[in-house]
Amino acid sequence: MVQNMDLGLKGRKAIITGATRGIGRRIADLLASEGCDVAFCARKADQVAEAAKDLQRHRVNVHGSVVNVKEADTYKAWL
Numbered sequence: 092m093v094q095n096m097d098l099g100l101k102g103r104k105a106i107i108t109g110a111t112r113g114i115g116r117r118i119a120d121l122l123a124s125e126g127c128d129v130a131f132c133a134r135k136a137d138q139v140a141e142a143a144k145d146l147q148r149h150r151v152n153v154h155g156s157v158v159n160v161k162e163a164d165t166y167k168a169w170l
Contacts, residue, residue: 101126106170108160111138123149132158132169 105122109115110131123129123146133139136157143155158169 098125102128104128104130107131108158109133110155111135111142116142119146120149123151123153126151128152130154130156132156132160132166134159 100122103126105119105127107115107119107122107129108131110119110129111133115131115133119129119131119142126149128151129146130153131139131142132155133142134157139155139157143153146153146155156169158165160166
């Protein structure tokens, strides 16, 4: 079993793009496991819903949105 270090992130907030798979997903999971509230976006609604549901197991605030960061106006509105 791998134990996380206490990075002092409890109660902090993070914004992550591309957090439904790969490195972005792992970063979101690590931050949430440290008590950090997480807002994230990705392009596929089903993957956003799945990631949000999974991240909530850490009992932090989770907000997932469908956003394409290549669309500047949409991305700025999301931020």
